Amino acid sequence: MIVLCGLAFNNAGYLAENFRGGFQAIPKAQYNAARCLGMSASQTYLRIIIPQVFKLVYYPMTNQMVWAVLMSSLGMLVGFRELSGETQFLASNTFRLFEFFLVAAVFYYVLVKAILVAAHLLSRRLFTY
Amino acid sequence: MSESASTIQFFTSFSVNDLPFLAQAAGGTLLISIISISIGSVFGCLFGWALYASKYARYILGSILDIFRSVPLIIQLLLFFNFFPILGIPLEPFAAGCIVLTVYTSALVAQVARGGTVYTSALVAQVARGGIEAVPESMRRASRSLGMSYFQDMRYVVWPIGARAMLPAWTGVALGVLKDSALVSVLGYLELLRASQILITRTQEPFIILAIVGAFYFALSYPIGKITARLEQRWQYD
Numbered sequence A: 001m002i003v004l005c006g007l008a009f010n011n012a013g014y015l016a017e018n019f020r021g022g023f024q025a026i027p028k029a030q031y032n033a034a035r036c037l038g039m040s041a042s043q044t045y046l047r048i049i050i051p052q053v054f055k056l057v058y059y060p061m062t063n064q065m066v067w068a069v070l071m072s073s074l075g076m077l078v079g080f081r082e083l084s085g086e087t088q089f090l091a092s093n094t095f096r097l098f099e100f101f102l103v104a105a106v107f108y109y110v111l112v113k114a115i116l117v118a119a120h121l122l123s124r125r126l127f128t129y
Numbered sequence B: 001m002s003e004s005a006s007t008i009q010f011f012t013s014f015s016v017n018d019l020p021f022l023a024q025a026a027g028g029t030l031l032i033s034i035i036s037i038s039i040g041s042v043f044g045c046l047f048g049w050a051l052y053a054s055k056y057a058r059y060i061l062g063s064i065l066d067i068f069r070s071v072p073l074i075i076q077l078l079l080f081f082n083f084f085p086i087l088g089i090p091l092e093p094f095a096a097g098c099i100v101l102t103v104y105t106s107a108l109v110a111q112v113a114r115g116g117t118v119y120t121s122a123l124v125a126q127v128a129r130g131g132i133e134a135v136p137e138s139m140r141r142a143s144r145s146l147g148m149s150y151f152q153d154m155r156y157v158v159w160p161i162g163a164r165a166m167l168p169a170w171t172g173v174a175l176g177v178l179k180d181s182a183l184v185s186v187l188g189y190l191e192l193l194r195a196s197q198i199l200i201t202r203t204q205e206p207f208i209i210l211a212i213v214g215a216f217y218f219a220l221s222y223p224i225g226k227i228t229a230r231l232e233q234r235w236q237y238d
Helices: A002-025 A028-036 A041-078 A083-094 A097-126 B002-006 B016-053 B055-070 B073-087 B093-114 B122-127 B137-145 B150-187 B192-203 B206-234
Strands: none
Touching: A002 A041, A028 A041, A041 A083, A041 A097, A041 B073, A083 A097, A097 B055, A097 B073, B016 B055, B016 B093, B016 B150, B016 B192, B016 B206, B055 B093, B073 B093, B073 B150, B093 B150, B137 B150, B150 B192, B150 B206, B192 B206
16 A cells, blocks of 8 residues: 555656646647637537647557556565565575575566567557557 | 563564664665766767767667667577576676666667657657757758867867766666666575565565665665756756
């Protein structure tokens, strides 16, 4: 729970920065043009602005997701049993720290690569235009 | 009075005398991050250049650096620290922390120096591509046409422009490494986080001590951000 809160708030800070950048990158004229064509403010945001912003922030968001996965290993420090915490627990039975953490490192690598490949495939489906 | 004298005091509260101890630990943090950031940046620039210049380097070095970026730093530290005793060479926490942080920094800076795939934020990714790719191809061709050698071109044309372009992303990396150096405390090196844990065990007052340690980290990272912002201003193209 503590890990979840910490990670969520930390990520929120970085993601907010990403989204701010994304919204700034959309020209103000697009908003004005959409309003001129008779769209309401919420319609403009939903149909014009958000899709473009999403495309811009997609890759930074993927990076942030990978970063969150890596940072979740810090749960070990507060005694949370995730991949690295569990590894430490198991390793303390046998004192073979190197072997256990090597396996954990391989797991993390595979996990991160899987996320990146999935994000890449998804981006090809999403951003076809 | 007599009652308090007879009972043993297990915990003593936080006092001003502990501040020098924390300051010393902040020195430890600063030392390890300065060493790893400076050496790591030099190697990172070289690696970034190698990644850009050679196809073989891109495959071999690129995949090696990729491993360092996709495995959590804390796991890297523990792996490296526990690897050398197996060989029969005990390693000091400081040395292990320095080496791992240096490699980690160089992996990050290499990505920044090569340019292209750095997404620090959506806006930055749009406006500026860091490093070598920030230099237009036509500019480099012009410098080669003027009779500069490849290395002269790198030194006098690509480096001044590329360094300016990668400065914001580099600042992000440097600040990240400064904060990530807290993880070396897991190995037992006395830096800010470790010192705070020692003090918390003695005083049982985690909140005030962690607040002070946070202030120390802020005091370390704020000047870096300010200085690089000044540099950025001064290096603007006229």
